[in-house]
Amino acid sequence: MSNDPAEVKSTKRVTLKDVAKAAEVSLASASYAINGTGSVGEQVRAHVLKIAETLGYRQNLSARAMRTGRTGTLGLILPDFANPFFITLAQSVMRNARAQGYCVFVTDTEGDQKQERNALNLMIERGVDGIVWFPVRDLDNGAALTSDTPTVVIDRTVGGIEQVHADYRAGGRLAAEHLVALGHTRIGVISGPMSVLSMRERCAGAIAYIEQHAELAFNLATAFSYDLESNVCKAIEQREATAIFAGADLIGLGVIQHATRCGLSVPDDLSVVGFDDIPWAQISTPPLTTIEMPVEEMAAEAIDALLRRIDSRAQPRRKVVFETALIVRQSTSRYL
Template identity: 30%
Template sequence: MNVKLTDVAREAGVGYGTASRAISGRGSVDAATRDKVLAAAEKLGYRTNAMARALRENKTRTVGLIVPDIINEFYTESAAVLQNELDKSGYQVVVSTTGNDADKERRAIESMLNRQVDAVVHVPVNPQAKFPKGFKVVELNRRSDLDRPTVTSDDATGLKELAVHILDQGYRDIGIIVGPAELSTARDRKSGFFNALESEATQRGIREELRFRVIHSRYSPAGGYEAFTEFRNDLPEIIVPLSTQLTLGVLKATRENSIEIPNDLALACYGVAEWLAVWGPGITVFAPDLPAMGAAAATQVLTLLDASPPPQQQRKDSRATHCPRDNPKGLKGETHDT
């Protein structure tokens, strides 16, 4: 039997428009009426015809999410909030991964366009990655070279706090590991951290005491592992991987080389990961507010879908979570759940 929405409305004792709003989740319907309509739909076995609705509204009620991967906590946390917020407005999220590869990114974009998604939330790989003119795109975490609405972390403020903390602890020989130079996150994190160190050291009159070494690598555990090997024969006092995935690679390398953190080498990092909460003492973490970024991206997308003027770039505050400062060479203390 082909159950229609009119059948559901009749069963629930409401008008067609009320039944439509209750089932779609769009529009104002009180909770009791919505429950009554949903119960009638379940009883009759009603299923919405997504294709017919898409043709009628010229919308698929889907939003594409293009991210480097789905195992990195940086993206899973933001994506979970994004999905939850969009779901409230009746949109579903379709996910595609790029592996930080420009060719895969191009294919992911083509796939989203073929699916006729209404908009895309995009973590750019290629700074010139193209969408059709007028297509609704919000960039998340990274910025391309194109003028698009963007949600990024306020890394400069958080990394300045981290730099000050490192200098307060007495460190002067600092190794920095960051992602590929062509990505905005790598450029922003490197310049933000480096500039903060230089500025603060100059103010303190210790600029000549500082030694910086910067290594660019892939945003992956393998990238962090490989970058650490370049420091292995001349270890700095502290290594600062500016990505959770890079940090994971550094930790693997230090363990294989019997280097204890924080006794043999101090470690401060950028990122958010559940496993940092169980690592133990010795790691200082600068943690961007990923749920807030996901919520802001959802707001941007919904604004675009309502045909309002494109919103401006947003930067969400981040925070640095420090270990106690009573040991100037150890960064010992409690690793916080960030």
């Protein structure tokens, strides 16, 4: 058996100069056409791009990063891919970033703050141009964690960093208004973990309206899961309320599932409203009435704000708040 290494033929990498020569344009014009910059006509741009594709030209991103100081990449850090809300958000962020010519690296921290810190460090070490971050928890000051890398936070309250939010309190109020308008007078509230302001706000909005116009049957907390806490299950079983506002869709779907197990009909015996409008809300039995989070608009704003910060670190830090909306489906009905 021969110990000689296998012979591999080397293939020369196609350069921008090769593209310019084949297209019979200047190197500058080829660069403008490839990068979508400069003042070349659309006919020339299309011609150069066709030649580049024919030759198999690929941009040398490492060289471009050294030349421009940018990698053309963004980081997206999310807390829990088990929740379909974050899958929807990730798709929206990536779609908006792609429209701006950026590639997105995505990671899930599994709700663990140590993993979250590691993810931030890794994104920064890999040289992403900026980070969209959905933290596990609210933080008094997160600026030190992201160092000099432009960062925008979604949903959480984090000091020192630009933020994109929805009007959670108004969303909770919309849910309560809907249930009261249907004639419900004993309404329960089931929250998720109250360690984050957005959950506290959505429940506070609902509770404030219920206490003014009806009776708050109970105010209980559970995890973001179908598997409800025993005290929550008991409240459902004993029919303490004719309607329930759930602080998240996953909780609302869990309520429907447990109510059905107990022989209750949703919405005839129990009306349920969720919050987030995850894709599963439309296909549950019955489909879940919920408060829509404007995910696409929030993602677009997060990317726009991040690119502004990448272009100018001196941009003032803002907190942008989007309106929520009530989506009425078949999990709520009039109480007779």
